[in-house]
Amino acid sequence: MITATVEQKHYLNAEYGLKSWLLTTDHKRIGLLYLGTITFFFLLGGIFATLIRLELLTPPGDLTNSETYNKFFTLHGVIMVFFFLIPSIPATLGNFLIPMMVGARDLAFPKLNLLSWYLLLAGGLLSMWAMFAGGVDTGWTFYTPYSTTYSNTYVIATALGAFIAGFSSILTGLNFIVTIHRMRAPGLTWFRLPLFVWSHYAAALIMVLGTPVLAVTLVLVALERAFRIGIFDPALGGDPVLFQHLFWFYSHPAVYIMVLPGMGVISELVSTFSRRRVFGYGFVAFSSVAIAVYGFLVWGHHMFVSSQSVYASLVFSFLSFFVAIPSAIKVFNWTATLYKGSISYETPMLYAFGFIGLFTMGGLTGLFVATLGVDVHVHDTYFVVAHFHYIMVGGTLMAYLGGLHFWWPKMTGRMYPEGWAKLSALVIFLGFNLTFFPQFLLGYLGMPRRYHAYPDEFQVLHVLSTAGASVLAVGYLIPLVYLVWSLRYGKRATANPFGATGLEWKTSSPPPTYNFDVTPAVTHEAYDYRALAEEETEGVRVG
Amino acid sequence: MAEHIISRKTYTYVFLALLVLTGITTAVAFVDLGALNVVVALAIAVVKMLLVALVFMHVLYSRRLTQITVAGGLMWLAILLVLTMTDFVTRGWLGVPGT
Numbered sequence: 001m002i003t004a005t006v007e008q009k010h011y012l013n014a015e016y017g018l019k020s021w022l023l024t025t026d027h028k029r030i031g032l033l034y035l036g037t038i039t040f041f042f043l044l045g046g047i048f049a050t051l052i053r054l055e056l057l058t059p060p061g062d063l064t065n066s067e068t069y070n071k072f073f074t075l076h077g078v079i080m081v082f083f084f085l086i087p088s089i090p091a092t093l094g095n096f097l098i099p100m101m102v103g104a105r106d107l108a109f110p111k112l113n114l115l116s117w118y119l120l121l122a123g124g125l126l127s128m129w130a131m132f133a134g135g136v137d138t139g140w141t142f143y144t145p146y147s148t149t150y151s152n153t154y155v156i157a158t159a160l161g162a163f164i165a166g167f168s169s170i171l172t173g174l175n176f177i178v179t180i181h182r183m184r185a186p187g188l189t190w191f192r193l194p195l196f197v198w199s200h201y202a203a204a205l206i207m208v209l210g211t212p213v214l215a216v217t218l219v220l221v222a223l224e225r226a227f228r229i230g231i232f233d234p235a236l237g238g239d240p241v242l243f244q245h246l247f248w249f250y251s252h253p254a255v256y257i258m259v260l261p262g263m264g265v266i267s268e269l270v271s272t273f274s275r276r277r278v279f280g281y282g283f284v285a286f287s288s289v290a291i292a293v294y295g296f297l298v299w300g301h302h303m304f305v306s307s308q309s310v311y312a313s314l315v316f317s318f319l320s321f322f323v324a325i326p327s328a329i330k331v332f333n334w335t336a337t338l339y340k341g342s343i344s345y346e347t348p349m350l351y352a353f354g355f356i357g358l359f360t361m362g363g364l365t366g367l368f369v370a371t372l373g374v375d376v377h378v379h380d381t382y383f384v385v386a387h388f389h390y391i392m393v394g395g396t397l398m399a400y401l402g403g404l405h406f407w408w409p410k411m412t413g414r415m416y417p418e419g420w421a422k423l424s425a426l427v428i429f430l431g432f433n434l435t436f437f438p439q440f441l442l443g444y445l446g447m448p449r450r451y452h453a454y455p456d457e458f459q460v461l462h463v464l465s466t467a468g469a470s471v472l473a474v475g476y477l478i479p480l481v482y483l484v485w486s487l488r489y490g491k492r493a494t495a496n497p498f499g500a501t502g503l504e505w506k507t508s509s510p511p512p513t514y515n516f517d518v519t520p521a522v523t524h525e526a527y528d529y530r531a532l533a534e535e536e537t538e539g540v541r542v543g
Numbered sequence: 544m545a546e547h548i549i550s551r552k553t554y555t556y557v558f559l560a561l562l563v564l565t566g567i568t569t570a571v572a573f574v575d576l577g578a579l580n581v582v583v584a585l586a587i588a589v590v591k592m593l594l595v596a597l598v599f600m601h602v603l604y605s606r607r608l609t610q611i612t613v614a615g616g617l618m619w620l621a622i623l624l625v626l627t628m629t630d631f632v633t634r635g636w637l638g639v640p641g642t
Contacts, residue, residue, distance in 0.1 A: 181608075209619045245627045296622055300630065310637055312630035 010413065010510040025110035026513060031096030032411070033117050034087060039480070041083040041124060046473065048076035053435075053466040061453040069452035070137035071153070077140025082162045083124045085396055086254060089261035090207075091120070091172055093403045094200045096411060098176060100504035101194050103185025103522065105514040108178040112171050119168035127161030130154035139450065141251070144232035144243040148224050156225060159218040166211045169257070173207025176200055185503065187522035194502050194526050195284055199264030202288035206253045206260075206295065214250035217243065244306055248299035256295040258392055259359070260288055262399030263330055266352050269402055270334045272500040273349035274341025277527035280333045287326035294323045304375045313372055320370035327363050331356060346498065347421035351402025354429045358394025362387055365440065380450070383443025386436045394432055401428070401479065406500075408483065409493030413510040416490060420482045428475035434468025501532050547604035557598045564591050 007013065011028045021029060051072045055063040064072070095113065099106050107113050130136060136158040138146040147155045180201050184193070221243070223229045230236025232243045271278045278284055300308055300316030308316075334356055343349070365387040369375045378384060408416050438461040443449075447458050454462070496505040503520050504511075524531040568587050576583060597603040602613050 209616070213623065239631075241630070242627075245630065246623075249623050249627075296619065297626065300626065303630075307634075309630045309632075309634040311633040312626075315626070315629055 008508060009512060010508065011513045012413070012510050014513045023114070025106070025114055027095050027099050027107045027110065027113060028411070028511065028515075030113050030117055031092050031094075034091040034095060034120070037117070037121060037124070038084050038087055038092065041079050042476075044128075045076050045079035045084055046476070048072050048079065049469065050473065052076060053469040055452050056454070056462045057466045059454050059456050059459055064452065066452050067137060068135075070139075070450070071135035073450060074136050074139050075131055078127060078136070078158060078162065080392075081140055081254070082165050083120065083127070085258045085392055086165075086169055087120055087172075088258070088396060088400050089265060089403060090176070090200060090203055090257070091116075091168075093265065093400075093407060094176065094261060095172070097407060097504055098179060098197060098200060099183070100507065100511065100515050101197050101502060102180060102183055103188055103503045103516065103520045104179060104183040105516070107175045108183060109171075109175050113175055116168040116171035116175070119171070120165050123161040123163070123165030123168065125161075126164065127158050130157035130161065133157070141247060142218070142221060142243075143247075144221065144224075144240045147221055148233055149235075156222050159221060163215050163218045166215050169207045170211045173204035173211075176204040177208065180204075185520050185522055188503075191282065191285070192522055192524075192526050193285075194264075195267035195278060195281070195288075196261075196264035198285040199260045199267070199288040202292040203257050203260040205289075205292050206257050210250040210253045210257075210296070213246060214254075217246040217250070220246075241303065241307055244303050244308075245299070248302045249296070252299040252302065253292070253295040255388070255391060256291050258396045259399075260291060262355065262359075262396045262403075263288065265399040265403035265406070266334060266355050267330075268500070268502070269348045269352040269406060270337050271527045272406070272498055273346060273352070274338050274343045275499075275529050276337050276341040277525070277529070278333065279336035279339075280329070281526065283329050284333050287329040290326040291323060294319070294326065298323055298370075301370050301375070304372055305379045317370055317372050321367065324363060324367060327359075331360055331363075345422075347416070347418060347425055348402045348406035348498075350422060350425040350429075351398050351405065354425065354432075355395055355398040355402065358390050358398060358429075358432065362390030362394055365390065378443055380448055381443035382439040382447045382449055385449050386439035386443060389436045389439070394436070398428075398432075401425070404483075405479075406498065407504075408486070409497050410504060410509050410511070412487055412490070413493050414486045414490030415493050415497065416479075416486045417482050420478060424475050424478035424482075427471060427478065431468050431471030431473075431475045435465050435472050436468070438462070438464045438468070499532070501527050501529060547601060549598065549601070549604070553598065557594050560594060561591055 011026055015024075021033065024030060024033075051063075052069070055061065055069055055072070061069065095107070131154075134154050136151075136153045136155055138151055138153070138155060142155065142159055147159070180193070180197060220231045224231050224233060224236070224238070228236060230238040232238040232240050234240065267278050267284060298316055298320040300312055301320045304313050304317070334352075365383070369378060369384060369387060405416055405421055408414070442458055442461045442465075445458070445461075447454055447461075493509040495508050497509070498505075503516075503522070506520060507516050564587050568584060571580075571583050571587075596613060602610060
């Protein structure tokens with residue numbers, strides 16, 4: 001007997017050819033374009049991190065001179081912040097999932113969505129050109145007067161790259177806000193939305209409200225450099241601290257652009273793998289919005305030793321402590337969700353546990369640096385470097401990898417190999433802590449950041465950190481290999497391999513081009529596992 | 544929702560008001576008002592901005608959500624200005640030790 005199987009049509013095989021990808025307006029394909037792009041930038045940023053860690057293996061500056069080292073850490077920061085971390089979860093997972101989570105066929109503005117990817121690409125390529133043409137040595141913060149009076153490197157080109165990428169971020173945020181407001185499926189009220197959507201909504205508010213200020217600031221730097229218009233240079237009547245105010249008005253909330261979507265991922269993971277509704281749903285939802293709003297009130301804590309008025313510093317220090325409250329609400333509620341849950345330890349959950357632990361450490365050390373007196377001691381030391389890596393890498397990157405594994409079957413229709421995935425999650429967790437925990441100690445002992453040479457007594461901790469970076473690099477390369485492998489050889493995924501709630505799991509893996517054959521109607525709360533079980537039983541009975 | 548149609552007369556009045564305010568800004572620039580120079584210039588600019596946003600950009604006739612969005616943008620601008628000024632206004636209060 002001859003049996004023939006007809007392959008199901010989905011967004012990946014609906015069309016073929018380069019043109020079908022480069023001109024696509026399908027949010028899922030654009031999500032994959034972003035995935036490829038940011039993976040490239042992650043590897044590029046990783047190369048500069050490797051060079052930094054190699055230089056710091058020994059006390060003298062023997063691998064490179066200080067000018068080149070300045071370029072290494074600047075390019076590492078610029079690439080990782082603007083071209084990897086900010087677009088990471090929203091532009092890949094958010095793009096792919098938000099329309100499906102709200103039961104829509106696409107985002108509100110599909111062409112704008114494609115444009116936003118091209119803008120990120122254009123900004124990234126421009127910054128890469130600047131990198132090869134001579135690099136930039138101001139640090140990722142482009143502080144004046146480094147970026148105006150004293151720099152002879154490619155500041156304008158690099159800043160223009162970040163400026164263009166900023167518009168990508170604004171358009172993505174706008175698309176999310178309009179989609180979430182206008183395109184929810186029948187019955188999907190605001191308080192039935194997955195928390196992933198809430199956290200992306202909050203992050204989108206920051207993208208739209210904050211990013212234009214960064215764009216304006218970078219234009220002002222360019223105007224001062226090119227036309228000698230006095231804005232930041234005291235010799236021309238400007239004020240260098242004004243740059244820091246404008247820069248951090250965006251860049252501190254930008255940390256929440258990075259971490260809020262990660263928190264959304266963690267809410268989904270913790271709920272799915274403990275089979276429980278997220279404890280205190282309303283509090284977790286509103287804490288995302290609270291973080292987005294409070295995040296705009298604290299930027300001055302980056303400037304305690306930058307000649308900012310001590311009175312302003314008092315206000316900013318006080319306000320900074322407030323951000324800890326909504327962040328803590330989330331952590332406590334995730335933990336409470338686990339209580340009496342039916343916990344399983346698949347790879348995404350391992351990343352979720354990693355996130356909760358590392359983000360908590362990053363958050364608590366944030367309180368150290370928000371304290372005026374302590375910050376004077378640890379400012380611009382490795383303590384700060386360790387603190388923000390615990391948030392950005394220990395938090396955002398862990399969430400990104402957890403989310404990527406969780407939704408990989410939905411995105412590709414293939415399962416990843418669980419054993420390898422668990423191993424790499426463990427390697428990443430250990431490698432991360434070995435890399436960055438010694439940096440807390442280094443900073444507390446007085447090792448300043450952005451120096452390529454240091455006293456001999458710091459070497460042991462630096463060697464540990466470099467060894468950790470090597471482990472971390474291996475940890476990141478393992479998923480790169482097995483995820484690519486799984487595209488061809490991975491087990492075929494079912495529609496809902498993890499037994500999760502949420503509309504994205506009600507469609508096939510991979511989904512059809514327009515996501516759903518019929519617009520879904522929502523009749524129950526988010527994370528309602530009892531309703532899911534009843535639906536499945538009903539399905540079996542009907543089948 | 545049906546689009547609100549603004550009469551040509553209203554547009555003309557607003558346009559003329561903007562021209563008059565621009566003229567006033569220019570005229571005031573030739574008068575030394577001391578500390579009030581910036582205040583007056585900014586006050587006129589705010590009135591012009593409101594005219595453009597409310598009438599030309601139809602905010603006055605838009606849905607409540609659109610109005611809240613615009614107000615939110617202005618509030619965020621206020622946060623930027625007020626908290627930045629907490630630094631600039633108080634920076635000299637403590638003085639520099641030894642001077």
